[in-house]
Amino acid sequence: MALEVKYDKVSSVEIGFDDTAGANYVEITNVLYFAYRVVSIEGDMVTALSMINDYVPGGVHHSHKYLEMELCLDTDWLTDSTDRTTRWAYTQDIDGAGGVAIDEDGANPDIEYFLVNVREYDGTATTLCFTYDAPNNYGATNVLWCTGETSEISNEDGTPHQTVTFRFICLQDVVRA
Amino acid sequence: MAEGPIKLKSIASVAANALTATNVLSFREEFMMNIIPQFIPNTYQGLGVLEKAKWRVLTFVFDSDTDVFDLDYFVAAANIPVATTIVVTFTVADAAGTAETWTYQIAKSWIQRKEYGRIEDGASRNTFEYTVAMIGTKLIA
Numbered sequence: 001m002a003l004e005v006k007y008d009k010v011s012s013v014e015i016g017f018d019d020t021a022g023a024n025y026v027e028i029t030n031v032l033y034f035a036y037r038v039v040s041i042e043g044d045m046v047t048a049l050s051m052i053n054d055y056v057p058g059g060v061h062h063s064h065k066y067l068e069m070e071l072c073l074d075t076d077w078l079t080d081s082t083d084r085t086t087r088w089a090y091t092q093d094i095d096g097a098g099g100v101a102i103d104e105d106g107a108n109p110d111i112e113y114f115l116v117n118v119r120e121y122d123g124t125a126t127t128l129c130f131t132y133d134a135p136n137n138y139g140a141t142n143v144l145w146c147t148g149e150t151s152e153i154s155n156e157d158g159t160p161h162q163t164v165t166f167r168f169i170c171l172q173d174v175v176r177a
Numbered sequence: 178m179a180e181g182p183i184k185l186k187s188i189a190s191v192a193a194n195a196l197t198a199t200n201v202l203s204f205r206e207e208f209m210m211n212i213i214p215q216f217i218p219n220t221y222q223g224l225g226v227l228e229k230a231k232w233r234v235l236t237f238v239f240d241s242d243t244d245v246f247d248l249d250y251f252v253a254a255a256n257i258p259v260a261t262t263i264v265v266t267f268t269v270a271d272a273a274g275t276a277e278t279w280t281y282q283i284a285k286s287w288i289q290r291k292e293y294g295r296i297e298d299g300a301s302r303n304t305f306e307y308t309v310a311m312i313g314t315k316l317i318a
Contacts, residue, residue, distance in 0.1 A: 030182040074184060075270075081181030084269075084277060085317045088180070104231065104314065108210065147210050153267065154203040155187050162185045 005126065005176070010034045011117040013071055015088070017096040018113050018138055024096075025113050026088045028077045032161055034116050036069040036174070067170040069130070076164045089149060089166060101146040101166075108145050111168070113138040130168075132175035144170040185277065186270035191237055191245060193260040198243035202304060204265055205236040206279075206315075235263065235281065235309040242305045249288045250307070258286040263309070278318050286311040 013034060016025025080086040089101040099109030115137060116128040133139035148167040188201045209232050249258045261283050269275040291306045 026180050030184070074182065076183050077180065078183050079180050080178040081183075082178065084183050087183075087317065102208065149206075149208040151206040152203070153185055153188050153205075155201060156203065162187075 006121045007126070008119045008121045011119050011125070014113065014115040014117070015094060015101065015111060016092055016113045017094055017111075018136070019096045023113065023138075024093060026077060026079055026092045028071075028073065028088065030074040030077060032072040032074055032163060034069070034071050036067050036170075038065050039068045039169075040065045067130070067172075067174065069168040069170060070165055071168070072163050072165045074161050074163065089146060095141075102149060108147070110142050111144045111146065112141055114144055114168075114170075127177045129175040129177050130170045130172075132172070132177075137175070137177050140172060143172045144168060183277075184270040185267045186274075187268045189266040189268050189276065191243075192264040192266070193245045193262070194248045196243075196245045198239060198245045200240045200243060202238040202240050202302070203236075204238075205234075207234040207236075209234065230312050232310060232312045233281070233315070235311065237307045237309075239305045239307075241303045246288060246290070246307050246309075249286075249309075250290050256288050258283070258288055258309075260286070280316040280318065281311060281313060282316065283311045283313040285313070 010031045010033065011029070013028045013031055014025045015028065016023065018024070077088045078084060078086045079088055079091045090104070091100060093099065094101050094111040094113070095109045096112070097109075101111060102108055112131055114130040116130070118126045118128060120126055127137060129137040131138050131140040131144050146166055146168050150165045150167075151163070152165070153162045188204050190197050190199045191201050191204070192198070246260070249260055250256055263281045263283065265279045265281075267277045267279070269277050287310045289308045291308075293302075293304045293306065296303050
């Protein structure tokens with residue numbers, strides 16, 4: 001019988017790195033939604049989209065597909081809850097060398113640890129691994145980058161959430177664990 | 178130190194050119210990475226630039242108009258951005274209603290304005306939207 005998976009909600013998203021000292025990541029729980037889709041590059045868009053923060057990943061050429069991901073938070077997540085300047089994307093180490101997901105002035109380093117914990121309809125926990133590198137669920141390098149951040153704050157009555165949305169691209173397929 | 182969420186409730190004000198407006202309906206900040214700089218002139222007509230830098234697009238929607246950007250935006254002449262700093266003040270969703278500020282220190286900027294609707298008795302909103310594309314830094318306090 002084929003595997004059937006019915007997702008219910010996102011429990012958390014873990015982003016960081018892993019080295020010999022163990023995993024180091026933020027576990028973001030105020031997730032409004034996480035979404036991803038496959039993008040297939042065609043024609044003359046190849047040149048434009050094949051460059052990521054000045055880094056040209058190997059294998060990105062005509063018809064190479066990739067994942068475009070969105071992570072929408074109920075405002076934002078802090079690496080130090082007592083210091084509102086510690087937005088995770090600007091302070092969480094994501095490569096073990098002090099790199100952060102969004103470098104304001106330079107190229108964004110690749111993220112080595114990116115797991116999405118999902119609850120299925122029956123309560124079963126599933127983890128979506130976007131930097132899967134056997135035997136671990138993480139660790140693949142030069143496959144996943146943060147590519148944008150959008151904050152939307154509204155004073156209109158009835159606005160349910162003030163959101164911050166992060167975009168990512170991933171050059172390899174997701175693995176369920 | 179424990180990690181945790183930060184949750185904003187509303188926008189208190191927008192300040193630029195030594196003026197402060199409180200009739201803000203919404204604010205949007207988009208931080209653009211320099212992945213596809215050649216798309217900039219197409220996506221945001223009128224910029225006419227090819228900047229090899231990370232940049233932000235700030236969109237302010239006001240409930241009718243304000244004068245905070247009057248020194249930056251001109252209909253019949255080139256826009257001359259003089260605001261070197263824009264400060265957006267938010268109210269945090271905590272019991273104390275703590276204020277949080279996002280300060281944009283602008284190195285280069287371009288500004289556009291759109292008006293929606295018309296001034297009419299019975300209309301719910303007459304909104305003015307200012308869009309600022311900027312290169313610079315952002316500070317949170």
